[in-house]
Amino acid sequence: MHIPDGFIAPQFYLPAYLVVGGAWMWAARGIRRTLDEETIPRLAVITALAYAIGLVMLPLPGGTSGHLLGIGVLAMLFGVRLAFLAYSLVLLLQAMLLGAGGITALPVNALAVGLVGASSMALCIRWRSSRYPLPAIAVGAFLAVVLPAFLIALVLGLQPIIAQQDDGTPLFFPFRSEIVVPAIMLPHLLIGIVEAVLTLAVWRYACDRGWLH
Amino acid sequence: MSDLHWLLLYLLAVVIVSLLHQPLWLAMGLFLVILFAGSIRWRLLRKSLFSILYFNTTVTLGYLIVAGMQDQFRAEYLLLVNCRVLLLVMLAFWLGARINIANALRFSPSLSFLTTLTAGQFRVLSRVVSDFRAAFKSRNLRRPGWRERAQLAVAQTEVMMEKSHHAATEISQAMRSRGVFDD
Known part of the structure; x- marks a missing residue:
């Protein structure tokens, strides 16, 4: 889902770096003042897990497949701050090593997927019923896919408005929201449903292993 | 430079x-x-x-x-x-x-160390995913159905979570035993 380099205007990505910088400081302060021999391995392993979960292919109807986003699983297991930091580091390493995503798109991807996605899952978990937790977890996992997709679609849809030549020719991403929102949202509604089902399976497994309280 | x-x-x-x-x-x-x-x-x-x-x-x-x-x-x-x-x-x-x-991230020893550990774990977990895919392919002569592929996705995620859980503990113990954070 995340945006590659070159489609976000500097008028957008430079201020977005200021916002994501503040969010990173908030998240880092929350986990611990200094990283030590327990938090560093944990964060490294979670980051690698976030990356590897993205490699797991989701079967979609029609014989096609998408890939897991995994932010819901991460938020469920480790909380918003760790999930956000881990996902941001994944985006950085993916951009630098794999050419997936990109350094100009990183703040938008990190805020949308890492922060909003993880927060929506965390909120649903907080409001879950102790007797019937499954619906809240499923909704959280679904929203952790769909809300970031919607935000990213809106950001892309803004680009031809904020950066265009005098004759109206776009300079970065060319399509406005009325085109890009449905184009991104329709497949992600489907991915969100499949991810919710898989997150429930992972939640059950994590409960059996005693990783969730 | x-x-x-x-x-x-x-x-x-x-x-x-x-x-x-x-x-x-x-x-x-x-x-x-x-x-x-x-x-x-x-x-x-x-x-x-x-x-x-x-x-x-x-x-x-x-x-x-x-x-x-x-x-x-x-x-x-x-x-x-x-x-x-x-x-x-x-x-x-x-x-x-x-x-x-x-x-490049050596200006922050923690960040540099974190990146090194993460890159190593990337490789370990990527290998898990590719092993799973290869094993799944070898077990299915025909194109597997939706249910089989969903089961594969769940099994992969569970194994990776398990592996990550143990890796975090092992790395932490290894760092402690080598006095990485002792000044």
Whole structure:
């Protein structure tokens, strides 16, 4: 889902770096003042897990497949701050090593997927019923896919408005929201449903292993 | 120049490239990267083209259709956006091939250490995923159904979680036993 380099205007990505910088400081302060021999391995392993979960292919109807986003699983297991930091580091390493995503798109991807996605899952978990937790977890996992997709679609849809030549020719991403929102949202509604089902399976497994309280 | 200087230079280049809106300048930038990238230039170009293929083809075809229908088609736009994306991706790959990211982040020992550990775990878990895929393929003579593929996705995720859980404990114990954080 995340945006590659070159489609976000500097008028957008430079201020977005200021916002994501503040969010990173908030998240880092929350986990611990200094990283030590327990938090560093944990964060490294979670980051690698976030990356590897993205490699797991989701079967979609029609014989096609998408890939897991995994932010819901991460938020469920480790909380918003760790999930956000881990996902941001994944985006950085993916951009630098794999050419997936990109350094100009990183703040938008990190805020949308890492922060909003993880927060929506965390909120649903907080409001879950102790007797019937499954619906809240499923909704959280679904929203952790769909809300970031919607935000990213809106950001892309803004680009031809904020950066265009005098004759109206776009300079970065060319399509406005009325085109890009449905184009991104329709497949992600489907991915969100499949991810919710898989997150429930992972939640059950994590409960059996005693990783969730 | 140190790896950190290359990283800073790359970040500056990214901002400059995204401020350029003349396809000719971007094409010159591409030419310079290809010229100075040395023996890896064609591998970089191939890898970059492959990594942008899906998204850029989608945007290009979409633009051809939408702008064509609205009678607003501009060939310069397609040249501009494709040149810019290719240049940015090539710069990122060139930097990745030229420097060690962990070295570039040495201004923060924790961040550098974190990056090294993460890169190692990336490899371990990528191997798990590819092993699962290979095993799954070898067990299915016909194309597996939705249920089998869903079961594979769940099993992969569970194994990776289990492996990560143990890896975190092992790394932590190894660091403690070697006195990594003892000053």
